[in-house]
Amino acid sequence: MTNALPTPQPRPERRVLSVLVDNVPGVLLRIVALFRRRGINIHSLAVSVTEDPGVSRITMTVECPAALAESVVKQVRRVVEVRRVRDVTDAPRTERELALVKVNAPAGVRSEILEAAQVFRARPIDLTEKTVTLEVTGSPEKIDAFLNLVARHGVREVARTGSVVLLRGSATT
Amino acid sequence: MRITTAETRKATRTISGAQAVVRVLEEAGVEWVFGHPGGASLPLYDALYDAPSIRHVLCRHEQVAAHAATGYARASGRFGVCTATSGPGATNLVTGLADAMMDSAAVLAITGQVVRANIGTDAFQEADVTSITTPITKHNALVMDPHALVRTLREAIYLCQSGRPGPVLVDVPRDVFQTQIPEELLDEPFEPRRRPVTKGHPARIAEAAEAISQSRRPILYVGGGAQGASEPLARLARRCRIPVTVTLMGKGAFDETDPLCLGMLGMHGTAYANYAINAADLVIAVGARFDDRVTGRLKDFCPHARFIHIDIDPSEIGKNKPAHIPIVGDAREVLEVLEPLVQPPDVEAWWKQIEEWRTRYPLRWKPGPMLKPQEAIEAIYRVTRGEALVVTDVGQHQMWAAQYYKCRRPRTFISSGGLGAMGFGFPAAMGAQFARPDALVVAIVGDGGFQMTMQDLITAVEWRLPLKIYVVNNGSLGMVRQWQELFYHQRYCAVQLQNPDFARIAEVFGAVGVRVERSEDLEPALQRSLEVTDRPVVVDLIVDPEENCYPMIPSGQSVKEMILGD
Known part of the structure; x- marks a missing residue:
């Protein structure tokens, strides 16, 4: 719990990767291991089944330069269960993340927090005498901004889903 | 009510999982399985009992089984099979699998696993x-x-051989081996999920042909991926007079006795191969992966060159060096298309320069009071007339073997290149001998590495393998000793070996053992070893412990820092 605004850190370069895989056990381990091996941090990871129940989509944000990401992406492509991999960082895309944010909200500041939430179109989904839990959806940057805004009230807990991404228009990964 | 009509019996005929495994192996033409049984793989062994066409070689350690399967695969071009039980059996395979992965060997590993509930x-x-x-x-x-x-098993057999080969492991719980499954599952056709690209892109190939035709200082840099491409490779090199340098894994893909061949390049490559590739204006990499033992410091490797990179594995292209002309495809298929498109470039001046280097910086060693390791390899080369299938272990002897044993044909030099796994040589030689029973298989090993797997001499004796095991014995972990001498101020630590008498060890196992200490005994002993045809021979060659392996480009440096050693 902190009341000070976090000092902005130089952000490592991030790449957003979209991976379509066979929906079978063990695939995630294989892919993650290829990043771990090079010491690349996975900033976020979202895995779920797609419109085809036999196929899952992994969306991952990794902290590494583009050239390194490209080299690992090629190795990811070798994994037998991997169908498609694409670095979508520079592609026109829609990107969303969902976060649950539990903020200290004693009676005196509660309305202020809820007002801020409205601006961010965050919805309160739980309320107690001391806290409010908000659901906020948007780009990772929007969620970062919201967290910064409510930081001074004391953020008790955050759960973020990590980005999910689709390409704009009729393009597919 | 039990239905017992003949037709329903047929429809529901079942076999055990283990029997199904054996049937799949039989239909894939498997003749040899290298392994060691245990609790979780008992049902598999029970099924092997009934399989006359598959013979099981009981190795005394699972690492040996994995290396033997690798040696089998690399000598034959088919896939090798090893098996181990769960837990310790499977973990003992690990070194062998890692080696097969690094050197792209087609190995199928079947391991037992505890029952599913556990x-x-x-x-x-x-x-x-x-x-x-x-x-x-x-x-x-x-x-x-x-x-x-x-x-799963059919897919494993397909995958281990397709595209860039490699080890594939299938882990089978004991109760899955024991479960009765419908026999008709064997009739289902197998379709791979995806197939690798083997044909190179025509535009890229045309571009490459143009680049070669325009080059003035071209060089072919040939790796393990070219072992199946030797004919079009030879046509290209000979018609266009392009110098060829081979990696440790590429040895044999091009005839090393051909004057076009500059031998091996890299850390312990010939000086002239290293000078040539670093002066080249065009490097044609065929099934090679720009390993650090080849390139040294990457940014200084081939500073004047453009790169054509032919590889079946797209992830290799651009991994270490950017490729100007990348061609994803099978080396043979690509070269078959590329070769006729190339106009011979003008390489007169280039060859003049290369010949000058070759004359000025030949591979050389100086005789001394003790037997020299290079002398031993040259003698092995002479007595085997350069016709042997050579398998090495890892260390100084490996580099000397690579330098002085000139290979003419593909798949005749097998070594642990990528992983550098000591203990590989002798077991891989066993596997190679099973693959090619009529070939003269020679294992050149060091005294350190041999001791890592030599317990399996008994396996070679049991199967009466006429292997020649030449121990280049310098009483130390020679390559480590060399590094301590050159880079750690001669502070020798944990490199001296107190060895058993390898010749007597051989005899105890039932093999023939010979010890050679003097130069004059060398050739007669080697000759005699060739006359033994019903069991392995171990020739313990006591060599100068002070001899270093040169030339040497120290780790992470460039050709400018090459130590010639004289």
Whole structure:
């Protein structure tokens, strides 16, 4: 719990990767291991089944330069269960993340927090005498901004889903 | 009510999972399985009991089984099979699988696993083998559904050989081996999920042909991926008079006795091969992966060159050096198309320069009071007339073998290149001998590495393998000793070996043992070893312990820092 605004850190370069895989056990381990091996941090990871129940989509944000990401992406492509991999960082895309944010909200500041939430179109989904839990959806940057805004009230807990991404228009990964 | 009409019996005929495994191996033409049984793989062995066409070689350590399967695969061009039980059996395979992965050897590993109900409970002899082997296999699978066993195994056999070969492990719980499954599962046709690209892109190939035709200082840099491409490679090199340098893995893909061949390049390559590639204006990499033992400091490697990179594995292209002309495809298929398109470039001045280097900086060694290791390799080369299938272990002797044993044909030099696994040589030589029973198979090993797997001499004796095992014995871990001498101020630490008498060890196992200490005894002893045809021979060659392996480009440096050693 902190009341000070976090000092902005130089952000490592991030790449957003979209991976379509066979929906079978063990695939995630294989892919993650290829990043771990090079010491690349996975900033976020979202895995779920797609419109085809036999196929899952992994969306991952990794902290590494583009050239390194490209080299690992090629190795990811070798994994037998991997169908498609694409670095979508520079592609026109829609990107969303969902976060649950539990903020200290004693009676005196509660309305202020809820007002801020409205601006961010965050919805309160739980309320107690001391806290409010908000659901906020948007780009990772929007969620970062919201967290910064409510930081001074004391953020008790955050759960973020990590980005999910689709390409704009009729393009597919 | 029991239905017992003949037709329903046929429709529901079942076999055990283990029997299905054996049937799949039989239909794939498997003749040899290298392995060691145990609790979880008992049902598999019970099924092997009834399989006359598959013979099982009982190795005394699973690492040996894995290396033998690798040696078999690399000598034959087919796939090798090894098997181990769960837990310790499977973990003992690990070094062998990692080696097969690094050197792209087609190996199928079948491991037993504890019964499904016990998986994840720290059961007796349980290890999470698919997790352990994920980074060191091309693919692996734990078979939880008995109905998926046949398909999984067929896919494993396909994958280990397709595209860039590699080890594939199938982990089978004991109760899956024991489950009765419909026999008709064997009739289901197998279709791979995806197939690798083997044909190179025509535009890229045309571009490459143009680049070669325009080059003035071209060089072919040939790796293990070219072992199946030797004919078009030879046509291209000979018609266009392009110098060829081979990697440790590429030895044999091009005739090293051809004057066009500059021998091996890299850390312990010939000086002239290293000078040539670093002066080249065009490097044609065929099935090679710009390993650090080849390139040294990457940014200083081939500073004047453009690169054509031909490889079946797209992830290799641009991994270490950017490729100006990348061609994804099978080396043979690509070269077959590329070769006729190339106009011979003007290489007169280039060859003049190369010949000058070759004359000025030949591979050389100086005779001394003791037997020299290079002298031993040259003698082995002479007595075997350069016709042997050479398998090496890892260390100084490996580099000397690579330098002085000139290979003429593909798949006649087998060594642990990528992983550098000591203990590889002798077991891989066993596997190679099983693959090519009529070939003269020579294992050149060091005294250090041999001791890592020599317990399996008994296996070679049991199968009456006429292997020649030449121990280049310098009483030390020579390559480590060399590095301590050159880079650690001669502070020798843990490199001196107190050795057993290898000749007597051989005799105790039932092999022939010979000890050679003097130069004059060398050739007669080697000659005699060739006359033994019904059992292995160990020739212990006591060589100068002070001899270093040169030339040497120290780790992470460039050709400018090459130590010639004279």
